[in-house]
Amino acid sequence: xxxxxxxxxxxxxxxxxxxxxxxxxxxxxxxxxxxxxxxxxxxxxxxxxxxxxxxxxxxxxxxxxxxxxxxxxxxxxxxxxxxxxxxxxxxxxxxxxxx
Numbered sequence: 001x002x003x004x005x006x007x008x009x010x011x012x013x014x015x016x017x018x019x020x021x022x023x024x025x026x027x028x029x030x031x032x033x034x035x036x037x038x039x040x041x042x043x044x045x046x047x048x049x050x051x052x053x054x055x056x057x058x059x060x061x062x063x064x065x066x067x068x069x070x071x072x073x074x075x076x077x078x079x080x081x082x083x084x085x086x087x088x089x090x091x092x093x094x095x096x097x098x099x
Contacts, residue, residue, distance in 0.1 A: 057081050060092050066099060073097050 044056035051057045060078040061067060070079035075093030082088035089095045 051083055052086075053083060055083060057083055060089065070099055072099055 048056040058081040060080045072080040074089035075096045
């Protein structure tokens with residue numbers, strides 16, 4: 001009987017340590033902001049990406065004329081619909097000109 005209680009106590013301590021470790025790791029990951037984690041749950045439709053503001057924005061597009069809503073022309077000739085200047089055309093050679 002005493003051996004069984006000691007075993008149960010050891011098992012309970014081990015479970016508590018594991019639970020505490022999981023809780024501490026969870027808090028360290030959530031330390032940034034819960035709104036950022038909520039934004040990561042948003043999925044944009046094909047041809048769009050999730051920007052840092054949490055909005056779905058059309059991906060840069062190649063076009064012969066300036067498309068409606070374009071905000072910049074990239075160095076590779078594509079048009080960006082970025083809602084902020086930071087990172088605009090980052091995978092397209094950078095910004096050639098702002099519209």
